[in-house]
Amino acid sequence: MAKTIEKSPAALYQEREKRIEDAIALGVPDRVPVIVSFSYFAAKYYGITLKEAMFDGAKMAAAWEKTITDFQPDAYENPFGTRHVGMLSEIIDYKMMRWPGHGVGDNVNFQYLDFENLKADEYDEFLFDPTDFILRKFWPRVFGNLEGVENLPPLRMIHSYGGFNSLAGLNTPEMDRVFATLDKARKQAAINAAASSAYARKMEDLGFPAVSGPSSIVPFDLISDQFRGTRGAMVDMYRRPDKLLMAIDKVLPMILDQAITAGKKMNCKRVFIPLHKGQEFFMSREQYQTFYWPGFRALMVGLIDAGLNPCPFVEGEYTSRLEFLADVPPGKVCYRFENVDFARAKEILKGHACIEGGMPISLMCTGTPEDVKARCKQMIDTVGKDGGYIMNAGVGLDNAKEENIRAMIDFTKEYGVYKK
Amino acid sequence: MAGNLVTELSNLNEKEALTIVKSRLSAGENPTRILSDVRSAMEIVGKRFEKKEYFIPDLVYSGEILNEITEIVKPRMTGALATKKRGKVIIGTVVGDIHDIGKNIVTFMLDTSGFEVHDLGVDIPPQVFVDKITETRAPVVLLSGFLTLAFDSMKQTVDAIKAAGLRDKVKICIGGGQIDDNVRKYTGADDWGPDAMTAVSFSRKWIGGK
Numbered sequence: 001m002a003k004t005i006e007k008s009p010a011a012l013y014q015e016r017e018k019r020i021e022d023a024i025a026l027g028v029p030d031r032v033p034v035i036v037s038f039s040y041f042a043a044k045y046y047g048i049t050l051k052e053a054m055f056d057g058a059k060m061a062a063a064w065e066k067t068i069t070d071f072q073p074d075a076y077e078n079p080f081g082t083r084h085v086g087m088l089s090e091i092i093d094y095k096m097m098r099w100p101g102h103g104v105g106d107n108v109n110f111q112y113l114d115f116e117n118l119k120a121d122e123y124d125e126f127l128f129d130p131t132d133f134i135l136r137k138f139w140p141r142v143f144g145n146l147e148g149v150e151n152l153p154p155l156r157m158i159h160s161y162g163g164f165n166s167l168a169g170l171n172t173p174e175m176d177r178v179f180a181t182l183d184k185a186r187k188q189a190a191i192n193a194a195a196s197s198a199y200a201r202k203m204e205d206l207g208f209p210a211v212s213g214p215s216s217i218v219p220f221d222l223i224s225d226q227f228r229g230t231r232g233a234m235v236d237m238y239r240r241p242d243k244l245l246m247a248i249d250k251v252l253p254m255i256l257d258q259a260i261t262a263g264k265k266m267n268c269k270r271v272f273i274p275l276h277k278g279q280e281f282f283m284s285r286e287q288y289q290t291f292y293w294p295g296f297r298a299l300m301v302g303l304i305d306a307g308l309n310p311c312p313f314v315e316g317e318y319t320s321r322l323e324f325l326a327d328v329p330p331g332k333v334c335y336r337f338e339n340v341d342f343a344r345a346k347e348i349l350k351g352h353a354c355i356e357g358g359m360p361i362s363l364m365c366t367g368t369p370e371d372v373k374a375r376c377k378q379m380i381d382t383v384g385k386d387g388g389y390i391m392n393a394g395v396g397l398d399n400a401k402e403e404n405i406r407a408m409i410d411f412t413k414e415y416g417v418y419k420k
Numbered sequence: 421m422a423g424n425l426v427t428e429l430s431n432l433n434e435k436e437a438l439t440i441v442k443s444r445l446s447a448g449e450n451p452t453r454i455l456s457d458v459r460s461a462m463e464i465v466g467k468r469f470e471k472k473e474y475f476i477p478d479l480v481y482s483g484e485i486l487n488e489i490t491e492i493v494k495p496r497m498t499g500a501l502a503t504k505k506r507g508k509v510i511i512g513t514v515v516g517d518i519h520d521i522g523k524n525i526v527t528f529m530l531d532t533s534g535f536e537v538h539d540l541g542v543d544i545p546p547q548v549f550v551d552k553i554t555e556t557r558a559p560v561v562l563l564s565g566f567l568t569l570a571f572d573s574m575k576q577t578v579d580a581i582k583a584a585g586l587r588d589k590v591k592i593c594i595g596g597g598q599i600d601d602n603v604r605k606y607t608g609a610d611d612w613g614p615d616a617m618t619a620v621s622f623s624r625k626w627i628g629g630k
Binding site: 281 | 432474475477484516517518521572597598599602603605
């Protein structure tokens with residue numbers, strides 16, 4: 001009988017990374033990669049509340065590490081960016097989110113609030129100098145403990161001999177408070193960043209590549225989510241479409257610069273891009289073509305030109321948008337779908353982009369392991385048939401059943417092997 | 421001669437619609453007649469949304485124009501506008517979930533379809549639904565939710581309605597981004613829908629109306 005040789009973590013890391021890269025490059029890997037977003041399932045599995053994860057980095061890291069090593073998916077997710085920001089959020093008094101223990105229950109996921117942080121008549125100000133607008137208008141509206149920063153003189157005029165006397169504008173009691181908040185915030189942010197890097201190294205040492213490295217955002221979504229609000233951006237399509245388009249053009253290089261700079265520091269080329277407002281129910285095809293897709297495509301092409309792989313998380317219903325999604329450089333993009341006609345997606349995206357997803361979250365939460373296996377089999381037999389496919393659930397597994405997650409991962413590993 | 425308010429408003433021509441409203445008011449027309457045209461126009465907007473000719477931005481914009489018209493017309497109103505409603509519907513986002521975009525669209529669509537909508541808001545505990553059913557005797561209850569935690573909240577709400585002895589008095593439909601028939605079975609609701617149109621047709625089915 002052949003002796004099974006335990007693979008080293010380094011070998012496992014290489015094997016897993018290659019498996020994912022092969023799928024994204026539209027090749028046929030050794031088997032179908034299986035990636036999941038455990039989300040707060042990891043906290044529940046480990047036995048801590050969501051609030052504890054939000055506020056205690058060591059407990060959170062332990063919970064995610066145990067979950068990932070127990071279930072052994074092909075990549076690890078780093079929860080630090082969004083699931084451990086309780087203290088920092090409280091220091092700055094962040095207004096746009098409710099998080100476990102702050103506005104929602106200790107065991108309820110964080111939820112976003114929709115604000116209009118750029119008023120309809122402030123577009124010109126934003127377009128003239130976005131950094132100044134963000135510093136003096138956006139910050140005090142969204143970060144409660146930075147109120148007062150709006151009274152600063154515009155920093156863009158502090159440069160020349162004598163002009164530097166304007167620094168006196170920073171010497172006010174309200175700026176004392178702003179500086180005190182920033183001092184606490186930067187220290188907390190640095191602690192979070194160090195914990196995040198340490199966790200990433202640990203997971204890589206254990207043999208897991210990252211699901212994704214940098215995060216990014218489609219220009220329309222940035223304007224809608226952070227600045228104009230859902231309602232504001234929708235009304236702007238009618239009342240001030242030119243300004244909306246100018247703002248979209250303005251933020252694109254800012255977004256690209258951020259993702260590419262972050263990508264250079266990370267050990268993972270996959271860029272997570274959650275898609276928010278472009279789904280079928282949220283705008284018409286014509287509106288999508290005018291306001292959403294051009295910025296989305298330019299973002300993906302810019303990332304690809306910088307050697308990165310855009311991995312949009314295609315939230316919502318997207319079947320009628322598939323023709324747009326196919327228009328990207330081949331073998332570089334991986335679309336993770338929530339609700340799409342997967343057979344049609346395969347037909348249209350074949351030869352263009354990798355498809356990820358296919359396990360309905362409802363099945364993971366309410367079904368049985370047998371249901372889950374049957375769905376895995378169906379996806380692997382059809383969409384996964386000749387590579388270019390990654391198994392995943394539609395959204396985060398927060399409330400999924402443990403036995404269903406096990407079934408999804410283990411069955412994919414067993415049944416998803418490609419015959420040479 | 422003023423243009424047609426129903427046409428201009430239903431085509432989302434903001435300036436034209438407002439001009440017509442102002443000129444009809446200054447010509448001394450009864451505000452209730454203007455509001456009746458507005459209602460007809462909004463019904464057309466709702467129908468176009470159902471047919472997927474209009475999308476959410478179009479609905480939102482029509483709502484913006486509607487608000488502007490109401491602002492202009494309201495000060496001229498002498499009495500309340502009496503409209504006959506088709507029937508009562510209770511709607512709310514279930515406990516733990518604070519998402520409201522989908523729920524608000526459903527409320528808007530039901531309202532333009534002539535239903536008396538009791539919108540409870542977001543993060544609504546089961547008992548609040550039960551109390552509202554007892555109070556209004558509404559025959560239709562719509563539960564909204566975006567997060568997967570809403571599956572359990574919806575189930576708890578249906579169970580609470582059952583425990584209060586009201587289950588056979590109401591028809592329950594669930595809706596939201598992650599909702600499908602697996603979730604319907606799990607929660608014990610009567611039906612489910614991915615969009616606002618399902619909620620409207622469900623209400624029509626159990627209450628009546630065209």
